[in-house]
Amino acid sequence: MPPLRHGDAARGRLLGHGAEGRGVTPAPGIRIRGTLDFGDGYRIPGLDLDVPAGQWTCLLGPSGVGKSTLLRLIAGLDAGGALEGEIAASDGRALAGRIAWMGQSDLLAPWLDVAGNVGLGARLRGERADPARIEGLIAEVGLAGHKAKRPPALSGGMRQRVALARTLMEDRPVALLDEPFSALDARTRAEMQELAFRVLAGRTVLIVTHDPAEAARLGHQIHVMTEIGLSPFPAPAAPPIRPAGARETLEAQAALLAALRAPGAVIEGVS
Structure with a gap:
């Protein structure tokens, strides 16, 4: 193989730490509390997000509201913002070294x-x-x-x-995924969603998405992030990964789209 190049250390920090091939430790939950401060007068106060252990949590929202910033902060990366509060694992251990x-x-x-x-x-x-x-x-x-x-x-x-x-x-026991399927055509996207869901079974997954259909299909938990804050959304009762054409999946998709179009509106459950 060719020699490593300048910048590879930074890639290593992004890819994860620790030895590949070792047994994966139990996946922790993640707790986020505080105010997201972008340093330019834009702040999102009152963040209150629990990412349950071993499940998929979808963070849905439009571009520019801070979803990727929050994900990078959880990963311990430069983020263009800061959290005035805490990011903690449910087992009390540091998250560093346990994130993909x-x-x-x-x-x-x-x-x-x-x-x-x-x-x-x-x-x-x-x-x-x-x-x-x-x-x-x-x-x-x-x-x-x-x-x-x-x-x-x-x-x-x-x-x-x-x-x-x-x-x-x-x-890793924790996976942070920022728009991981956004460049794929519809068929390939569905196939890769199913692959990731299977391979990451038992891991704690937080996925950022702009797509209500993706959130409705994948999330054990769904949170909607807009310029005014973060709101929980009741996921469909059926366990993921859900059929894209199922009635409750389609109803959740429509309700999520409505929530994105009307920030601040009361988010009601789906049947």
Whole structure:
């Protein structure tokens, strides 16, 4: 493989810490309390968010309200804002070293092929990634015929699938996903949602999305974030991952869209 390049240490902090292949520790819940301050007079007070252990929590909202900022703060990354309050794990331990992160930017190393990018986290830690697991994840995301290609030869959707495979490769108890399926066509998006939901079973997942349909399908818990704050939304009674065409999924999708269009309105449950 080619030598590591400048900036790889930063990629390592984004990808996760600790040895790939070790047993995953029990997933903690996450508690967020306080005021989100962007430093330009824009503040979101009264944040009160519990992310239950071992479940998927969807954070839905329009662009520019601070969803990605909050996710980056939880991950311990530079975020363009600050939380005046606390971010804590339910088991009392630090979250550092237990998070797999997938940001909106794929952060693929352009000089590495698909396989090299999927195993990049282990390489940055000086470890040997499991080649069989790399091969398996590449196949799962539908890129088995492209594993020798480098990022410039891939479409945006293919790059996003490489980033997803890399995140799943990290095998952490907590996964923070920022618009992980946004570049995919409808069929591939549904397939990758199902893959991620299966591979991340038992993990604590917080996913940022702009898509009411995605939140209605994936979330054990759903929270709507607008410029005036954060509101819980009652998820459909059926457990995820829910059929996209099920009545309660469609009703939740419509109600979530209405909540986004009318910030501050009372959010009612769905039948």
